[in-house]
Amino acid sequence: MEFQQVVRRRRMVREFAPDPIPRGVLERVLETGLHAPSAGFAQGLELIVLDQPAQIEEFMTITDPWARKADGRRGDPPVIVIPIGNVHTYLARYSEPDKQGLGMNVPEGWPVPYWDLDAAMSVMLILLAAVEEGLGGWYFGIFHGEAELMRQLGVPEGLHPIGAVALGYPTEGEQRRGSGLWRERKRLEEALHVGRW
Numbered sequence: 573m574e575f576q577q578v579v580r581r582r583r584m585v586r587e588f589a590p591d592p593i594p595r596g597v598l599e600r601v602l603e604t605g606l607h608a609p610s611a612g613f614a615q616g617l618e619l620i621v622l623d624q625p626a627q628i629e630e631f632m633t634i635t636d637p638w639a640r641k642a643d644g645r646r647g648d649p650p651v652i653v654i655p656i657g658n659v660h661t662y663l664a665r666y667s668e669p670d671k672q673g674l675g676m677n678v679p680e681g682w683p684v685p686y687w688d689l690d691a692a693m694s695v696m697l698i699l700l701a702a703v704e705e706g707l708g709g710w711y712f713g714i715f716h717g718e719a720e721l722m723r724q725l726g727v728p729e730g731l732h733p734i735g736a737v738a739l740g741y742p743t744e745g746e747q748r749r750g751s752g753l754w755r756e757r758k759r760l761e762e763a764l765h766v767g768r769w
C-alpha cells in the first residue's frame with residue numbers, strides 16, 4: 573500500500589472481531605514501532621503485550637471498570653499493547669560523555685519528556701503498520717487505575733505508560749466513532765503560521 577494511502581486510511585477502530593492476530597503479523601506491526609526516531613537514539617521504548625483473554629479482561633476491569641462494562645464489553649480487542657517510554661533509559665543515555673553538560677541526566681532537565689514523545693512516535697508507526705496489515709488500531713488514554721495496572725504487570729517503579737493501543741481485525745459492521753465523526757479535519761492554511769504566528 574502506498575504511504576499516502578496508509579496515512580489516509582488510518583483511523584481509530586474501536587470495535588474488534590474476536591479473531592486472533594497471527595503472531596508474525598503482530599510482530600511485524602510492533603517491530604515497525606522500533607523504527608521511530610528517538611532522542612540520542614536512546615530507544616527507551618518498552619511494549620507490554622496482552623494477548624490472552626484473561627489479560628484483556630483484567631486490563632479492562634482495572635482501567636475502566638464502569639464505562640466498558642456498561643457497553644456489555646462488545647468488540648474487545650484480541651490484543652492490547654501498552655507502550656512505555658523508559659525514563660531511566662533516557663537519563664542513563666544523557667549521562668553518557670557525548671551528552672554531558674546538557675543537564676539532562678535528571679528528569680527536570682528536559683524541555684519536554686522525550687521518553688513520552690518517542691513512545692508516541694512509535695505508536696504512530698504501529699498504527700500505520702496495522703493499516704498495512706489490514707488490522708484496526710485504537711490508541712486511547714489510561715485514565716483510571718494506572719498504578720494498579722503497573723503493579724499487576726510488574727512494571728518497575730517510576731515508569732508510566734503513555735496510554736494503550738488496541739489491535740485486532742475490525743468487525744464487519746465496524747463504523748467510525750469518536751470526535752472524528754463530527755469534527756472536521758483542519759486544512760493546511762488553518763495550521764500554518766509562515767514566518768511568525
Ligand SMILES: Cc1cc2nc3c(=O)[nH]c(=O)nc-3n(C[C@H](O)[C@H](O)[C@H](O)COP(=O)(O)O)c2cc1C
Pocket residue numbers: 582583584585711712713714750751752
Ligand atoms: C493523545 C491522544 C489521546 C487520545 N485518547 C483517546 C481516548 O482516550 N479514547 C479514544 O477513544 N480515542 C482517543 N484518541 C483518538 C482520537 O479521538 C482520534 O485520533 C481523533 O478523534 C481523530 O480520529 P481518527 O484517529 O479516527 O482519525 C486519542 C488520540 C490521541 C492522539
